[in-house]
Amino acid sequence: MTFPQNLTRWLIAALFIAISPLSSWAQAPKSITNVVTTEQVRAELMAYAPDGIDPGKTVWVGLQLAHQPHWHTYWKNSGDSGQPTSLSWTLPTGVLAGDIAWPTPKILPTGNLVTYGFNGTVLLPVPLTITPDFKPSPLSSELEVKLQASWLVCKLECVPQDGEFVLRLPTKSSTALNAGVFEASFQASPKPLAGQSQINIEGQQLKLTVSGLPTTLQGQKLELFPEVTELVDAGAPWTQAWSGAVWTASLPISPHRSDSPTALPVVLVSDVAGQRNGFVTTAPITGSWPANPPPGQAEVAQPQLNPALKPIPAAPAVPTSFWLALFGALLGGLLLNLMPCVFPVLAIKVVGFTRHADDRHGHRMSGLAYSAGVVLSFLALGALMLVLRSAGEQLGWGFQLQSPAVVAALAALFTLIGLNLAGLFEFGQLLPSRLATLQSSNPAVNAFLSGVLAVAIASPCTAPFMGASLGLALALPPLQALLLFAALGVGMALPYLAASWSPALARKLPRPGPWMDTFRRAMAFPMFATVVWLVWVLGQQTGIDGAGALLALLVSLALVIWAFTLRGATRLPVAAVSIAILLTLTWAIGKNVVHFAEPNSTASTSTNSRWQAWAPGKVDELLASGSPVFVDFTAAWCVTCQYNKKTTLANTDLLADLDAKKVVLLRADWTRRDPAITTALAALGRNGVPVYVMYQPGKAPVVLSEILSVADVRGAMVGL
Template structure:
């Protein structure tokens, strides 16, 4: 157990997320705020309290001074001016938090940890700044099923000339929960492998009630084991088992007994003879704690094997392969049609190629820079984060619907839009090519092709400039085929001469556009449920009606156009919220599908602890490669038979909508996007497979389990 505490300390130091200094810090699990209470101002002999208030999200908790079987107490490091010193934390009475056959002592809901400040006559406020500046660096471990070490830096200025009593109620409540000292003689006797405790002087009001027992010295008792207590007249007695991994033999054992928010503290000497300390057995920790320790202790598997040059090369190859993705093909098809119109315009081709390349590269740099900036601000994001937004999905579906209707011949931009706007493409072919590159990246970026996963995971850990070089390499790779074609005249000569086939080809290209819309609607259905997908379809039909109405002539255009616009506006007002809503939990959580079970934090370690190997499919509905692998290799009969034969547990982590826990799990593997396929074995590092799975690759990995 002692080694467990050391590991937790290392975990907190290595992985705690830093926050900018301020009066409060908010994470996904807690809101921590530095408060002060100085009703008589700040001066020698005056009562001054400061404290860290932690508001926990439901089911999350932090720890008392003795955390119990696992965990770490909250630690406060103060920076104060000369003449001011901080005392110890006045720990409120904790609650007992069972975890399987273990137990912890800590706090749920809202807790304030008060600390008294002693102001001596040596304290001299600055002439320019008369306030007392209190600085605090705090570390806390917050746990639910998983454990997250966090930290924050706080700065608070306490006026010296006026009172600070706005937080008086909070401090009064916290101080009321302090255990009251008992002056009566009490006993703790070691009797074999148990402690016999006797307490006198407790109020008559608690006589006969069941009390909680909280020792302040860790690693002495078996915290989660059953124990007995009884009242003998006004004397409370208890028999508590000693821990099999006891690491201390204290001469005195301070402890708190409590019922509800009322508690009493005593510090009796220990009599009797402590049993000899046994050799420390391997610590038995909960799967949640094992998850936190493993995430801190294991380096990302892929990152150490890459250099910047190799990462850029893999990113370049990945960008090339992106051109084969179905989501990119419609955009490239439009560019092909443009080639056929001006087959002899060599200069125009080259300028368009450079502009398209610039659009692709700039877009990748912008997306990469935005992701790095948001991650630096504390957001848990990965590559493809833009398609985790239902709004972005809906806008892309609308854009591709418009393009598809145009290609199908429903309308021409020249007649549908004002002439100044409609002629923009002809007047500004360079900008048109640039925007085509932007559009290609918007839809292609989530399709993490082979060789890109490790490079993107590696890039996230690099300084910003080097990371952007990797993102830029992806863009160059994606634009390279079109750029090369635009600069090689032989390609233009290979294209057929303009003719009637061009109209057929143009209308044919409408169908990949509509197929892309169908895919986007399906993706939205995974994010917002069937109601969201249905709402998007209705709005797309209404939008198509608006476009058709404005192709009419005369009065019909005015009347039908006005009615169609009003219909679209009414539908958007009534049905639009369904697109962005969070569906019920059963719709957003990856449901069990055949042998596949939903992934959740700590689940892998639970299965490994039972001796069962685990295979995790990190996937998303908007990831085309993921869907291809799911329907081919992961559905192959031989693969499924091998998995069954080795009793491999199958987990599916659905990243369709933003999930910080999955983002963190991907980061541990040196990845920032999906697909990622991993085999876990007890006592061995994870086996990360390639993004485009082959049957033989998976079967070979299974054979090694």
């Protein structure tokens, strides 16, 4: 049997292998625990029920956030920027959750902005009221508390994060393990003020008067935190003064005010020798609110933002309209055919192209079916990425190869392809006869699945014009975003579609003959080379143990295939033993293939001291010191990235120029999912790699072409 006749059969079998891990990723629920740990925050759900869980009792639960140094989250009013932590509870009938008893906030150091929040370790306690309607299950004497929390953690860059938590509290006894943590939080909460407060509106100012503050505070400066957002201009100057025991303040009204309340709760904080004491009061408001300024004036009144906290402007290549983005996607898909990662599929299609050279109708049907497979696969991949991002996942183009399970499945797929092309077996030996004859009854399926395979291989790469369009896609409504993905598919399928409908080209193709079998066997080697690359990618994710385990499993898979090619009485016993070996190895070492290895913080710099590891905020720190910066956003699974790394970025003359200009080289490795890198790419208007950016102090960043050249980098250094 010739190669094109078998293509459908091994693709049908292999696609189930390749797609199943990706589907499980999209559908699998997040692990539920009472602790969620990220690189920036350790979040833990705690409980405090010293009086037990009975009707009429109050049970305290709270989310404790332990921040890494220099990172912070936000208070109920975040100030000039940020977003408060939100808690969504799932509780049994008869249990009601109250509001967060917010601790006393701090003014956070964020350049020219004024923001309110917390660093270090903070507990956000919430009271749960147990009503008579609460009836514990007769099968379980526990109160189950579930929490869906989301928070924004920031340093110089901000990372949105979330987590699902669950606690099961015994209903027959008290819970006081975390008593010290809750009592300390209660002590740190602002205390109600016994005195009176009043706000009078005078022009664009709020005149606040407060009495009843402790006499020990008289004459001291206080911090003020309004609980209502966008009412007081947090970043603008304000004044305060004491008149005997009465404290007064003049607060500027925010130019972005959208509400006109009749009262304003405020928190006043004294800080004496590091001892912070907070007091809360609600001040009635008298007077008439001024009219909101026109939008243009509001923008003028906005305080100047710290450049390090602004979204980084995208490069000039970012499309400014949907139609331009659509054209960019079409052109990017067309150029995607020239990327190294697509070469193996193009080689396979040469054989199929030759086979249909004398069949104009079959040739055209093949072109249409291949194009349909490419376009529909782009749509499916784009839809999956949009759904996962809407669910809170930080993903970008090529996200599926950030999953070790998908990388391993593709390695198994290409091993099967290589063994088939090399002539070790025909799928007719392994599959039922009905499936084995599918090609003869429906030849278009072969071309369709070839298009699906082409997209699977091309997905980790980006081509010129493609990155900007993909970056814009995630900011567009779903329908327009999917149109961009469809345009990518049309662009990629266009060369083959055009050739399939050109009789002149078909006549120039060589006639089928013995050379086709030789060509088929030769094409096994690009497949095996692809397997080598995938094993290397997996090694970057799971370490040497994961790569070794995958190699052992691939050898066992080849043993199973070989066993089924045997004839006579030995076939079934040898096949049974080989399958047993494969299953045993999968059970014993399969976990090494899918589990990420512990990250090595020095991995990116150990082999080349010239390159430093990228980290959130590092670019801003270097620019503030006056150093220009070049950033390589890369990934092990991106063939284009590796090609540029081994050619342009290894050019000794270029590296000498970069050293002479004192350009700091940073490498952001996106081989594993990294929300911080995803956020940085989005700020540049990109959502996939490779991305190359030149930063110069006082200038907008320059995003270079995905196909990097020495001239491109030198051009970006003009002015240094």
